[in-house]
Amino acid sequence: MGSNQSWVTEFILVGFQLRAEMEVLLFWIFSLFYIFSLLANGMILGLICLDSRLHTPMYFFLSHLAIIDISYASNNVPKMLANLVNQKRTISFVPCVMQTFLYLGFAATECLILVAMSYDRFVAICHPLQYTVIMSWRLCLVLAVTSWSCGFILALVHAILLLRLPFCGPREVNHLFCEILSVLKLACADTWINQLVILAACMFVLVGPLCLMLISYMCILWAILKIQSGEGRRKAFSTCSSHLCVVGLFFGIAMVVYMVPDSKQREEQEKILSLFHSLFNPMLNPLIYSLRNAQVKASLYRALKKRSM
Numbered sequence: 380m381g382s383n384q385s386w387v388t389e390f391i392l393v394g395f396q397l398r399a400e401m402e403v404l405l406f407w408i409f410s411l412f413y414i415f416s417l418l419a420n421g422m423i424l425g426l427i428c429l430d431s432r433l434h435t436p437m438y439f440f441l442s443h444l445a446i447i448d449i450s451y452a453s454n455n456v457p458k459m460l461a462n463l464v465n466q467k468r469t470i471s472f473v474p475c476v477m478q479t480f481l482y483l484g485f486a487a488t489e490c491l492i493l494v495a496m497s498y499d500r501f502v503a504i505c506h507p508l509q510y511t512v513i514m515s516w517r518l519c520l521v522l523a524v525t526s527w528s529c530g531f532i533l534a535l536v537h538a539i540l541l542l543r544l545p546f547c548g549p550r551e552v553n554h555l556f557c558e559i560l561s562v563l564k565l566a567c568a569d570t571w572i573n574q575l576v577i578l579a580a581c582m583f584v585l586v587g588p589l590c591l592m593l594i595s596y597m598c599i600l601w602a603i604l605k606i607q608s609g610e611g612r613r614k615a616f617s618t619c620s621s622h623l624c625v626v627g628l629f630f631g632i633a634m635v636v637y638m639v640p641d642s643k644q645r646e647e648q649e650k651i652l653s654l655f656h657s658l659f660n661p662m663l664n665p666l667i668y669s670l671r672n673a674q675v676k677a678s679l680y681r682a683l684k685k686r687s688m
Contacts, residue, residue, distance in 0.1 A: 387546040390475050390565070392468045393553045394459065395650065406463040412658045413456045419665040420445040423675070430678040436514040437503070440496045441668055443523055447492065448661035451485040454478060455556045455657040462555075472546070475557040480538040483559065486633070486656065487584045488530030493626060494588040495522040496668075500619070501595040505602045533580050540573050555650055555657070560637070581637050589630045596623055621667045629660055 395402065424445045427433045455478070462468045470478070502513050537559060544566040554561040559577065563570045599619055606612040632652045669675045 387472060387548075387550055387565075389469045389471045390550050390552045390557070390562070392458070392462055392470055392556065393551050394462050394468060394555050402463045406460055409456065409463070409654075409658060410460055412662055413452060413460070416452055416658070416661040416665075417449060420449045420661060422679070423665045423669045424449075426675060426678045426682060429682065433674065433678055436499050436516075436519045437496070439519050440492060440499060440523070443492050443526070444489065444496070444664055444668065447485050447489045448664050451482060451489070452657060452661040454481045454485065459555045459657070470552075470557065475552075475562065476538055476541060478557045479541065479559050479562060480534050482556065483537050484531040484534035486530075487533050487580070488527050490584040490588050490630070490633075491526035491529060492523070493629070494591050495519075495526060497592040497595040497622075497626075498522075500622070501599055504599050530584070533584065536576060537573070537580070540576060544568050544570065544573070555653060558649075558653065577637060581634070585630055585634055585638070589626075589634075592626055625660070625663055625667050628655065632656065 395405065397405070424442055427438045427442045427445075458470065458478070499514055503510050506513065541559065541562065544563075545568050546565055547567040549565055552558075552561045552565065559573075563573055596619060600616075603612055603616055603619065632655050636649055636652055
């Protein structure tokens, strides 16, 4: 690593190339989104920890999702905000690799946690009588540990393969943060091994999990159609459809970025798409999965009532 990569000690994050006034406006808009996502996910995490009624498998996975969303956004957004109001948009080599490692780790872990959540909903709706037996705390812990371990092992593989590359030429990363494909374009060596590992990782954390989730939700939909109560059917369908929208956007955008052949025209589009994962997804998840939930609303009401007493 040492001699090869001493040629480049820092990169320049190109970001959005807009007028100064527009970048300041985006700074305030993105700052509000970021603060909201931190507060919403932090509130969900606090409620789940403090309210014993929410100590169930579903909320156990939601707490992990909240941690991932806070961490993923905090890894990418602060540097992006600083670059919007700062002309010196440099990032040192080691922090750049660390940012790449962390965002890949959190993104892969989120994919696998979403699979665990869909399995939890599948058992709850399709096998309600066996739910407590199947979704034991031991299984929940195994699913969570496996998700985090696999996510960060994959990220470590990407980081190690990135570190072995020489960077001796251009320094401009045409992205909002150190996104792996944008960084690889600056390498002074063949990156076919990196590209191959990225494709294999996409099959493992994107295509495979998406197929499993679609199967789970198809089974859930079939079970919903058998519900006698019209109100119960409507409520269950509303919940599942909103979950599918978020899952579809999350996986769909990731597959477009990492599995569709690259082109010059798509570079600017990919910057915009990356905003969904960095800003909008962490903001949408607590709204879709938690704050629309009656149990979470009741828990929040109890917490506010206790505070006012």
